Amino acid sequence: MPSSVTQRQIARTVLTERGIARFVELRNAGVTAATMSRMERDGEVLRLARGLYQLPDAQLDASHSLAEVAKRAPKAVICLVSALAFHSLTDQLPGQIWLAIGRKDWPPKLEAPAVRIVRFTDSLLNDSVETHIIEGVPVRVFGIAKTIADCFRYRNKIGLSVAIEGLQEALRQRRATPGEIANQAERGGVGSVIRPYLEALTANG
Known part of the structure; x- marks a missing residue:
């Protein structure tokens, strides 16, 4: 499923650049909800709250x-x-x-x-x-x-x-x-x- 792989790469890029991303930002970059669900299930992203994502290895600021x-x-x-x-x-x-x-x-x-x-x-x-x-x-x-x-x-x-x-x-x-x-x-x-x-x-x- 090359499209899914590409979407995962896009999602990782967006999250690396922004630190925390809303789903609407990921969707605008071409990532579907299904891809985000799979990435969450596979431990590739953390869902902080509904529609809010971050990479699991992101450096967490005290704030x-x-x-x-x-x-x-x-x-x-x-x-x-x-x-x-x-x-x-x-x-x-x-x-x-x-x-x-x-x-x-x-x-x-x-x-x-x-x-x-x-x-x-x-x-x-x-x-x-x-x-x-x-x-x-x-x-x-x-x-x-x-x-x-x-x-x-x-x-x-x-x-x-x-x-x-x-x-x-x-x-x-x-x-x-x-x-x-x-x-x-x-x-x-x-x-x-x-x-x-x-x-x-x-x-x-």
């Missing part, structure tokens, strides 16, 4: 689950505790991925990994978004100063202690200036909330 989510929800942005963890600003290992979407966006339907949706206004959703490539997948993550401000905005959801830890680490590691954080806090409507913590931490050097 692998972020790549999985970004593949399924490319417009969403990694936020709050997940963004803190991505930027190495917390010891917390979130059991779910915190994902920002627009007020009217449909939440992504994912079997795994677990996702916690937070709805942002368009202006806040599109502000200070960085794109990082993880396992070949573009992943949108909020920048550090914006993430700190968001953690104070959503302190009732994630806990004030987590927000303060993120602020302390960002300043200690010099990953964001007090001015940048204060500016993002003002834009997010929490300038007065964050100011006493900023002042206390910067007064201590």
Whole structure:
């Protein structure tokens, strides 16, 4: 069955290039569902979730689950505790991925990994978004100063202690200036909330 062999080669090429591929991408490259089923059965590919595939020997990044989510929800942005963890600003290992979407966006339907949706206004959703490539997948993550401000905005959801830890680490590691954080806090409507913590931490050097 030469066509099947060719399809398998195409599938391997697509997965090597992209790290993680959705079935629609494989189908567009000329690979059928039957071929993917056979490859999965033969251990040539891993099915991460419905319609999401990866090679079994792919190098897994520590942020692998972020790549999985970004593949399924490319417009969403990694936020709050997940963004803190991505930027190495917390010891917390979130059991779910915190994902920002627009007020009217449909939440992504994912079997795994677990996702916690937070709805942002368009202006806040599109502000200070960085794109990082993880396992070949573009992943949108909020920048550090914006993430700190968001953690104070959503302190009732994630806990004030987590927000303060993120602020302390960002300043200690010099990953964001007090001015940048204060500016993002003002834009997010929490300038007065964050100011006493900023002042206390910067007064201590």
